[in-house]
Amino acid sequence: MTRRILLIEDEDDIREVAQACLELTRGWEVHAANSGNAGLAMAQDVMPDAVLLDVMMPGLDGPGTLTALRANPATSHIPVIFLTAKVHSSERARFMDLGASGVLAKPFDPMTLGDDVARLLQWTD
Amino acid sequence: MDRLMEPETPGLDAAIAAIWKKHRELMFTRMDTIDAALSSAADGTLDADTRAAAHRDAHKLAGALGTFGLHEGTAHARSIEHALDGDSVIDFGSLRENARGLRAALESRA
Numbered sequence: 001m002t003r004r005i006l007l008i009e010d011e012d013d014i015r016e017v018a019q020a021c022l023e024l025t026r027g028w029e030v031h032a033a034n035s036g037n038a039g040l041a042m043a044q045d046v047m048p049d050a051v052l053l054d055v056m057m058p059g060l061d062g063p064g065t066l067t068a069l070r071a072n073p074a075t076s077h078i079p080v081i082f083l084t085a086k087v088h089s090s091e092r093a094r095f096m097d098l099g100a101s102g103v104l105a106k107p108f109d110p111m112t113l114g115d116d117v118a119r120l121l122q123w124t125d
Numbered sequence: 126m127d128r129l130m131e132p133e134t135p136g137l138d139a140a141i142a143a144i145w146k147k148h149r150e151l152m153f154t155r156m157d158t159i160d161a162a163l164s165s166a167a168d169g170t171l172d173a174d175t176r177a178a179a180h181r182d183a184h185k186l187a188g189a190l191g192t193f194g195l196h197e198g199t200a201h202a203r204s205i206e207h208a209l210d211g212d213s214v215i216d217f218g219s220l221r222e223n224a225r226g227l228r229a230a231l232e233s234r235a
Contacts (some may be wrong), residue, residue, distance in 0.1 A: 020140040
């Protein structure tokens with residue numbers, strides 16, 4: 001079973017590395033968006049198995065994007081993992097309260113990002 | 126699993142190297158923003174916009190460099206980010222040392 005991931009990240013370098021490492025280490029199908037609004041549209045088109053979502057983005061930020069995903073019946077069920085360079089415990093709790101399935105820190109290790117995502121989502125395949 | 130025992134992922138190192146090459150100039154542009162703030166801080170002319178821009182770019186570098194294997198770069202960038210956070214008094218000596226370390230880290234990767 002090939003997992004389908006939607007990656008929403010505005011920084012080109014991070015988005016490109018994350019996509020490459022998830023595709024190459026896990027063989028997942030990765031769709032990438034460079035903004036919250038583009039991510040919302042793509043989520044509805046692609047119906048991913050999970051969303052990997054940056055927190056700080058211009059315009060619609062990560063928390064705003066998650067709120068919008070949860071408000072749409074078509075995408076409300078999709079698990080979301082935040083990816084952030086600020087992982088203070090208070091922020092982590094806030095993200096979990098918003099409905100995130102987990103929070104991963106930046107910078108991430110390209111060798112283990114896929115494993116970390118699978119662990120948080122309890123994917124064994 | 127011990128990193129030394131992990132199976133290699135064909136193509137990953139090459140993919141990351143290509144992405145670094147593509148975005149290396151942007152990394153140095155962000156470094157220049159930090160150096161500009163440092164220069165302004167040195168002569169007492171650091172304004173809020175310059176400080177905010179340097180803080181933002183330090184944050185971006187902190188979140189990216191470790192992914193490219195530049196963990197010291199991330200550490201220096203994070204220190205700079207914290208030093209420039211809000212309107213706290215800046216430890217200029219520490220800021221200068223971290224900026225030097227950050228630039229050295231960037232230059233260490235071709």
